[in-house]
Amino acid sequence: MRRSPNRNAKMRAVALLAVVAAAVWSTGAGAMVESKKGDLVRVTPDQIHQIVIKKVEPLAFKVRKIAIGQVGYNEDATTVVSSPFSGRVVRLIARLGERVEPGAPLVEIDSVDVLPPQNDLVAAVGTLNKARSQLDLARLGETRTRGLYEQKAAALKEWQQAQALLVAAENDVRAAETALDATRQRLRIIGRSDAEIDELAARGVTSRIVVIRAPIAGTVTARKVAVGQHVRGELSEPLYSIADLSSMWLKALVPEADLGAVRVGDRLDVKVSALKGRSYRAPIAVIGSLSDAVTHRVVVRAELPNPDGALKAEMFATVTIETVDGRSAPAVPIQAVIREGARDVVWVEIEPLVFQRREVTLGMEQDGWFEVREGIAVGDDIVAVGAIFIENEWQQ
Known part of the structure; x- marks a missing residue:
């Protein structure tokens, strides 16, 4: 069966268009990624400057304990x-x-x-x-x-x-x-x-x-x-x-079970219920030596500045105690983590221009950092800035 010259010409034109389209698609997709395989992505040398790589370092994460508290007069500046x-x-x-x-x-x-x-x-x-x-x-x-x-x-x-x-x-x-x-x-x-x-x-x-x-x-x-x-x-x-009201005492009631993580000098973040929008910070000055026989709580005391007299005796307060629990863990910046529902992912550089997608288990968040409990180790090189771009290309 003979094909007409016109039909052959049309087929050659379609084939040529397909080749051109493939070239265009390849050029667009390869602007960020040179190739990918499984959980690996290789970037081009021209694009590596868009990525910031940092080495994972240990960070001491603070434990936050919540306690109730009450404002009182500064007994060191009070007399009868x-x-x-x-x-x-x-x-x-x-x-x-x-x-x-x-x-x-x-x-x-x-x-x-x-x-x-x-x-x-x-x-x-x-x-x-x-x-x-x-x-x-x-x-x-x-x-x-x-x-x-x-x-x-x-x-x-x-x-x-x-x-x-x-x-x-x-x-x-x-x-x-x-x-x-x-x-x-x-x-x-x-x-x-x-x-x-x-x-x-x-x-x-x-x-x-x-x-x-x-x-x-x-x-x-x-x-x-x-x-x-x-x-x-x-x-x-x-x-x-008579009391000097330029400073007040904050007495927080801390459960016995939490005392092991609390130290003199740990920071208290204090929010007073009656003073909406205001918070106070002060270090722990004294940890009491007596536990209440009924509540099993110990008084932890701090001195709060009160230059404008807003704090009044007997005000109720919610106290957050930030304390270092003595352990360090690998830490990554928040922007380095890709969150997929219940899963969390970071990109790790395993060799120059080659990155591996790793699922991690996160712990506490502190001052812009995530604690990483599983998935990476101290010393790994991670993508601190630009992880979202690599992730997008990997998903294509």
Whole structure:
């Protein structure tokens, strides 16, 4: 059977088009990949610069433990104020929530206990004044006797006696000054200011009113006294509590089972329920030495900065404890992992320009890195950037 010339020409044209199409397809597909076989892909030398290869290194992964916590006052910057004297409260000065400075008056108490040190001061002032008068007389006497002795009008013994009287008077003044200083200090202890002490020394008028003052700067966080209430000196309950609120304590309750992974210095990430959108970070300062017999939890404490006073005592918090559990594992960048549903894949360079597709088992994620538990080892060369391009070409 003979074929017509026109039919043969058409077949030759179709064949030529097929060859051209194959060449075009080959050129397009080979732009990234020179060849592939099974789980291997070979890239062209011209395209290798689009890929970043990194060696797998070990990374210490942190374990995150979750605990509940509560905000409280910084007990290292908190004090309670009591009255050293018995008496009746006659005036409340500092208010709850008020900011006070050291020495600020808090409360006034009518107490007979403050009269003896005041009387001692008045007596000490009188003793000092008398001693100074005696010193003035002794100086005059010594000067007069010395002049007489020099003029041969007095015996040496008389001059020596005058000198002895002068020395004794000087000693009496020093003793009186020491006693007065001690009395002034006792008045400071009971709440008298230097101005009040000076006025008492000058006028000699005593008062049964004692002022209890703030020992530290801070905020009045509690007041447990009322006008007319009788306080019993050292046996009385605290009148005020003052706390420096520039920092607060966070107490987290950590289960006993988690304590093995927790260390002093581990970082706490704290989120307070009442303060939406705000978080705090602080290192663990103290791990408690006692476990609760009922809850089997141990208190872990940290100090949180509170410059704006947003943190309040008794606020509830959720605490994340980041701790290194002592093990290292191979780690790869997140962008190096191809995720296929429940499967994870990385590309490993097994020789120059040749990459192998490997399925891996991932563990924890930390700061842009995945822990790899199976599939690769430390020292392997992986595609850190460009894995998605190799994967796409492999799938074609």
